[in-house]
Amino acid sequence: MEKKMNIRTMPQEDHLLNGHGACAGCGVAVAVKNVMRILGENTTVYVPASCLLVSGGGMYPHSAFDVPFFYSAFENTGAVISGIKAGYRRQGKDVTVVGIAGDGGTFDIGLQALAGAAERNEDVIYICVDNEAYMNTGTQRSGSTPFGAWTTTTPVGKRVQGKRQFKKDLMSVVSSQDIAYAATLSIAHMNDFVQKVEKAKSKKGFRFLHIMTPCTSGWKSDPSMTYDLARMAVETGMWSLYEIEDGETRVTYRPNEMVPITEYLKLQGRFKHMSKEDIETLQGWICQKWNKRYCPAVPPLEKKEEELALNGDHCEGV
Amino acid sequence: MRSVKALTGNQAAAYGVKLCRVEVIPNYPITPQTIIIEQIADFINDGELDADFIPADSEHSAMSMAIGAAATGVRTFTATASHGLALMHEMLYVPPQVRLPIMLVNVNRSLGAGSGIWVEYNDSMAERDSGWMQVYVEDNQEVLDMVLQGYRIAEDGRVVLPFMLCLDGFVLSHTVERVELPQQEEVDRFLPKFVPLNRLDPKVPMSMNIAVSPAHSMEMRYQLDRQMDSARSVIKEVDVEFAKAFGRSYGGLIDTYQMEGAEVALITLGTATSTARVAVDELRAEGKKVGLIKLRFMRPFPHEELRKATKHLKALGVFDRSISANRFGPVFTETRNSMYGSDIPITDHIAGIGGRDLTVPVFKEMFDVLEKSASGKKVRECTWHGLRGEM
Numbered sequence: 001m002e003k004k005m006n007i008r009t010m011p012q013e014d015h016l017l018n019g020h021g022a023c024a025g026c027g028v029a030v031a032v033k034n035v036m037r038i039l040g041e042n043t044t045v046y047v048p049a050s051c052l053l054v055s056g057g058g059m060y061p062h063s064a065f066d067v068p069f070f071y072s073a074f075e076n077t078g079a080v081i082s083g084i085k086a087g088y089r090r091q092g093k094d095v096t097v098v099g100i101a102g103d104g105g106t107f108d109i110g111l112q113a114l115a116g117a118a119e120r121n122e123d124v125i126y127i128c129v130d131n132e133a134y135m136n137t138g139t140q141r142s143g144s145t146p147f148g149a150w151t152t153t154t155p156v157g158k159r160v161q162g163k164r165q166f167k168k169d170l171m172s173v174v175s176s177q178d179i180a181y182a183a184t185l186s187i188a189h190m191n192d193f194v195q196k197v198e199k200a201k202s203k204k205g206f207r208f209l210h211i212m213t214p215c216t217s218g219w220k221s222d223p224s225m226t227y228d229l230a231r232m233a234v235e236t237g238m239w240s241l242y243e244i245e246d247g248e249t250r251v252t253y254r255p256n257e258m259v260p261i262t263e264y265l266k267l268q269g270r271f272k273h274m275s276k277e278d279i280e281t282l283q284g285w286i287c288q289k290w291n292k293r294y295c296p297a298v299p300p301l302e303k304k305e306e307e308l309a310l311n312g313d314h315c316e317g318v
Numbered sequence: 319m320r321s322v323k324a325l326t327g328n329q330a331a332a333y334g335v336k337l338c339r340v341e342v343i344p345n346y347p348i349t350p351q352t353i354i355i356e357q358i359a360d361f362i363n364d365g366e367l368d369a370d371f372i373p374a375d376s377e378h379s380a381m382s383m384a385i386g387a388a389a390t391g392v393r394t395f396t397a398t399a400s401h402g403l404a405l406m407h408e409m410l411y412v413p414p415q416v417r418l419p420i421m422l423v424n425v426n427r428s429l430g431a432g433s434g435i436w437v438e439y440n441d442s443m444a445e446r447d448s449g450w451m452q453v454y455v456e457d458n459q460e461v462l463d464m465v466l467q468g469y470r471i472a473e474d475g476r477v478v479l480p481f482m483l484c485l486d487g488f489v490l491s492h493t494v495e496r497v498e499l500p501q502q503e504e505v506d507r508f509l510p511k512f513v514p515l516n517r518l519d520p521k522v523p524m525s526m527n528i529a530v531s532p533a534h535s536m537e538m539r540y541q542l543d544r545q546m547d548s549a550r551s552v553i554k555e556v557d558v559e560f561a562k563a564f565g566r567s568y569g570g571l572i573d574t575y576q577m578e579g580a581e582v583a584l585i586t587l588g589t590a591t592s593t594a595r596v597a598v599d600e601l602r603a604e605g606k607k608v609g610l611i612k613l614r615f616m617r618p619f620p621h622e623e624l625r626k627a628t629k630h631l632k633a634l635g636v637f638d639r640s641i642s643a644n645r646f647g648p649v650f651t652e653t654r655n656s657m658y659g660s661d662i663p664i665t666d667h668i669a670g671i672g673g674r675d676l677t678v679p680v681f682k683e684m685f686d687v688l689e690k691s692a693s694g695k696k697v698r699e700c701t702w703h704g705l706r707g708e709m
C-alpha cells in the first residue's frame with residue numbers, strides 16, 4: 001500500500017509566499033499556506049472578498065501568491081471557478097482550479113453559486129476557510145458564528161448577549177449533493193489535513209474542503225493560542241474531522257473523551273460574557289452533534305486505529 | 319455559398335455566436351432572451367458548435383462564469399434581459415476594468431414594478447456607466463452582423479472592452495425576418511482567433527484584479543475612459559471592413575436617413591427607427607423637410623457625430639424609450655450634453671414605455687412638435703407621446 005502523505009513528506013515549496021499581510025496567529029494563513037504547498041504550482045486560485053483577498057491576493061503591485069490569482073466579487077466563487085475551469089478545458093490545459101472563500105462567502109452570500117457548482121459536478125476544489133464571522137469587515141455575525149458568540153452585530157447588551165442561533169451545518173448542505181469528495185479539516189491535525197488536501201487534489205469532479213481556522217482578532221484570543229484553539233475545538237466537539245466519499249462518511253479522528261466546552265470558551269474573549277444557562281444550551285447542542293457524529297455509526301475505536309490520522313506518524317503538533 | 323434563413327432576432331444572435339466560434343457560453347433563461355440559449359443548446363447538442371455550455375444558477379453566476387472563462391483567454395458569450403441584467407449589475411463592472419472582451423446580448427425588457435415582459439430600455443440604460451460598449455439594433459440582420467462586428471471591435475488591441483448588443487424584446491427577439499448568413503470561412507477571415515491581452519496561465523503566473531489603492535485606481539479609470547474613446551474609430555473602421563467582406567454597412571456610431579436638406583430631425587434607436595422611417599417618408603411626400611438620425615452606439619456616445627449631423631437643423635428631437643424619473647430620458651440628457659453651446663432647440667419625446675406600441679402617427683406627432691419648435695414656438699422640453707388621456 002502506498003504510504004500516505006504526512007507533514008514530513010509533503011511538498012515544502014510555498015505558493016502563498018512569506019510576507020503576506022495576515023495577522024500573527026491567523027488560522028487562514030496556516031491553512032492556505034499548507035493547502036498551496038500540496039496543490040503546487042499548476043494551480044489557479046480564486047478568492048472572493050475576504051481577509052485572504054487582502055492579505056494574500058494583496059494590494060497592487062504586490063501579491064503573495066506566485067500562481068495565477070483572480071478575484072471579482074464576494075458571492076460568486078462557485079461560479080467563477082467553474083468559468084476558469086471551462087476556459088482551461090477549452091485550451092486543453094489540465095490545471096487545478098481552487099476557490100478559497102471564507103465562511104461569510106460560503107455559508108451566506110456564496111451558497112447559491114456553491115450549490116450550483118456542486119450540482120453541475122464542476123471539476124474544481126472549493127475550500128471554505130471558516131473563522132466563524134465576517135472578519136475582514138471587522139467581526140460581524142455569519143451563518144457560521146456559534147451560539148452565544150459576541151460579534152459586532154450580536155453584541156453583548158443588557159437584554160441580549162451574543163448570537164442566539166446555532167452554527168449552520170454547512171457540510172450537510174454541501175454533501176446533500178453526491179459530490180466527488182467532501183471533508184472537514186483542522187490545522188491542529190496536520191497529517192489528517194495534508195492527506196485530505198492530497199486526496200482532494202487527486203480526484204476529479206467537485207471537491208469541498210471545510211477548514212476550521214481560528215481568528216485571533218475576531219475570537220479575541222492570544223495569537224499564540226491558534227493551534228490550541230483548533231485542537232480544543234475538536235476535543236470539545238465544536239468541530240469534528242471526517243470525510244465523505246462515495247456517499248460514505250468516515251470519521252478520521254475521534255477524541256477519546258469529550259472535553260467540556262468551557263475549556264474551549266475560556267480561551268476566547270468572544271465567549272467571556274456567556275451565562276451559565278447559555279453555556280449549558282451550547283453544551284447540549286454539542287452533545288447532540290457528538291452523539292450523531294461518533295455513535296453509533298463509528299465502530300469501536302480500536303478496530304479503526306490504523307486508519308486514524310492521530311495514530312499515523314506521531315508528529316501531531318510538530 | 320451564403321444562405322438565407324427566416325430567423326427571429328434571438329435566433330440570429332445564436333447563429334452569430336456559432337459563426338464566431340465562441341468557446342464558453344454560461345447561460346440562464348429569462349423572457350424574452352431564452353430562445354438564444356435554447357438555439358445555442360441545439361447547436362451544441364447537434365454537434366454544430368463545439369463550446370462549453372454552462373447552465374448557471376443565476377445571471378450573476380452566468381456573468382461570473384463568463385468572467386472566469388474570459389480571464390483564461392477564450393472567446394465568451396452570454397445573454398440576458400431586464401431583471402437578469404440588473405442581477406448581473408455588480409459583475410458588469412469587472413470585464414471593462416480587467417479588460418475582458420465578453421459579448422453580452424441584452425434583449426431589452428422593462429424592469430421593476432409596474433412592468434411586464436415587453437420592450438423598454440431602462441434595463442440597459444442603467445448600465446451605461448459600467449464601461450461596456452452598447453449598440454442598439456434595428457433588425458435581425460443587424461443582430462447577426464453586430465455579433466460578428468462586436469467581437470471584432472471588442473477584441474481589437476486598441477479597445478479590449480466588453481460588448482453589449484441590445485435588441486428589442488419581442489419586436490425583434492420573437493419576430494421572424496429574412497437574414498443572410500455568411501459562410502463560416504468568410505467569418506473566420508473577418509474575425510481572427512482571439513488573442514487576449516492577459517490571461518490566467520500557470521506557465522506565466524500573474525495576479526489579476528487584486529485590490530488597488532487610490533495610488534493607482536485613478537489611472538485605471540482614466541485608461542478605461544481612453545479605451546472607450548479609442549473604440550470610436552475602431553467601430554467605424556470595422557464597419558468599413560465588414561462592408562468589404564459582406565456587402566453591408568451600418569454607418570458606425572450613428573446612421574442617418576433623409577438628413578439632406580432636413581430642417582428638423584429626430585434621433586431614434588432600436589426598432590423605433592424602422593417605424594420612424596415610414597413617418598419620415600410620408601412627411602417628406604407632403605414636402606416637409608424632416609430627417610432621422612439612428613443612434614446606434616450609446617457607448618461610446620457619438621458626441622462629435624451628432625454635432626456634425628445636426629449642424630444645419632432648426633430643431634432636434636430625441637426619442638427615449640426609458641425614463642430616469644427625473645423629467646428626461648437618458649438619450650436626451652446625453653444628446654443635450656453633446657450639443658452644449660449649440661442654439662438648436664432640443665426636445666425629449668418619451669414613447670413606447672413598457673412596450674406600448676409605437677406607430678407611424680406617434681412619430682408624426684413628434685415631428686409636429688419639432689416643426690413648432692423650429693418655427694420659434696414654445697414647446698414642452700419633454701413630451702410623453704401616446705399616454706392614455708390627459709394625465
